[in-house]
Amino acid sequence: MSIEVRNVTKRFGDFVALEDVTVSLPTGQLTALLGPSGGGKSTLLRIIAGLDTADEGTIDIEGTEATNLPARKRNVGFVFQHYAVFKHMTVAKNVAFGLEIRKRPKDEIEHRVDELLRLVHLQQFAHRLPSQLSGGQRQRMALARALAVEPKVLLLDEPFGALDAKVRRELREWLRRLHDEVHVTTVFVTHDQEEALEVSDEIVVINEGRVEQIGSPDDLYDHPANDFVMGFLGEVTTVNGQKVRPHDVDISTTPILAGAAQGTISRVLRVGFQVRVNVLTDGGEDVTVELTKSHANALGLGEGTTVWVTPTPGSIPRMVEKAG
Numbered sequence: 001m002s003i004e005v006r007n008v009t010k011r012f013g014d015f016v017a018l019e020d021v022t023v024s025l026p027t028g029q030l031t032a033l034l035g036p037s038g039g040g041k042s043t044l045l046r047i048i049a050g051l052d053t054a055d056e057g058t059i060d061i062e063g064t065e066a067t068n069l070p071a072r073k074r075n076v077g078f079v080f081q082h083y084a085v086f087k088h089m090t091v092a093k094n095v096a097f098g099l100e101i102r103k104r105p106k107d108e109i110e111h112r113v114d115e116l117l118r119l120v121h122l123q124q125f126a127h128r129l130p131s132q133l134s135g136g137q138r139q140r141m142a143l144a145r146a147l148a149v150e151p152k153v154l155l156l157d158e159p160f161g162a163l164d165a166k167v168r169r170e171l172r173e174w175l176r177r178l179h180d181e182v183h184v185t186t187v188f189v190t191h192d193q194e195e196a197l198e199v200s201d202e203i204v205v206i207n208e209g210r211v212e213q214i215g216s217p218d219d220l221y222d223h224p225a226n227d228f229v230m231g232f233l234g235e236v237t238t239v240n241g242q243k244v245r246p247h248d249v250d251i252s253t254t255p256i257l258a259g260a261a262q263g264t265i266s267r268v269l270r271v272g273f274q275v276r277v278n279v280l281t282d283g284g285e286d287v288t289v290e291l292t293k294s295h296a297n298a299l300g301l302g303e304g305t306t307v308w309v310t311p312t313p314g315s316i317p318r319m320v321e322k323a324g
């Protein structure tokens with residue numbers, strides 16, 4: 001069982017937001033919908049949630065035909081980037097809300113809220129108001145609230161989008177651990193390839209309303225279906241006409257690399273623990289090479305240095321047939 005999206009098309013007037021999208025999202029898996037802004041990720045998530053309807057195609061959720069089911073009958077939990085919290089209610093009350101409107105017994109609610117707050121590491125904040133939490137803590141509360149009613153499926157639309165880079169990274173790791181504990185089928189939207197690569201079991205790359213590729217992070221990174229996927233999942237540079245990742249370029253100050261292109265360093269830029277070097281080859285290519293600082297120092301690279309560059313043997317991503 002799983003979420004089965006079949007041949008879904010969605011138009012807004014003349015504009016085609018999703019075109020014949022077919023995706024199967026296996027039960028218990030954490031799947032990222034990844035792609036550039038405006039590509040259709042949120043539209044697809046909203047259609048799975050039942051907040052929007054497809055013009056054509058069908059949605060099955062865990063074996064139930066859900067195409068025409070209203071959102072409240074789909075047994076899905078949502079978390080959006082700007083989650084509407086009840087500002088006047090404590091954290092515990094916010095988490096309890098879904099259970100209270102379902103009229104669950106009081107002691108069951110207390111027990112469940114306690115368990116969930118422990119799961120999201122907010123037990124000591126149960127009696128605070130949402131305004132007394134940090135952004136990251138508020139998103140964790142939102143996740144606990146979505147999980148409270150034991151949804152079959154958890155849908156997250158850029159849940160960490162509004163947070164700063166460090167908090168995002170923490171929450172990302174935390175989401176992965178949470179998912180490993182509760183195993184609820186989870187779909188999250190992100191335009192951040194690093195987030196998708198780090199967290200998900202599977203990535204669906206969506207661009208201009210179409211699925212470009214579906215696969216594991218390794219599959220997509222090492223065997224992109226096309227130039228778009230390759231470029232979207234990481235930096236790309238061209239050496240001797242071959243597209244390759246900048247950290248998969250070998251560089252030497254002597255002509256020892258077989259078939260290497262000769263060139264001159266035009267720029268050396270330190271980025272954290274790495275060094276990014278631009279090499280203008282005699283053939284007219286501007287090649288970007290990434291290497292560690294110690295490696296760059298050992299080679300004595302500087303602007304004007306003559307070097308030879310070539311793709312690291314075995315590193316050229318093998319394009320696969322288009323999926324989806």
Ligand SMILES: Nc1ncnc2c1ncn2[C@@H]1O[C@H](COP(=O)(O)OP(=O)(O)OP(=O)(O)O)[C@@H](O)[C@H]1O
Pocket residue numbers: 012015017035036037038039040041042043044189191
């Ligand atoms: N209600 C609407 N009416 C008209 N056009 C819409 C509507 N909702 C979305 N669109 C359009 O559909 C396209 C896909 O939007 P969607 O929000 O799904 O993209 P996205 O991939 O989630 O992008 P982002 O990362 O920016 O949220 C966009 O071009 C958007 O302008």
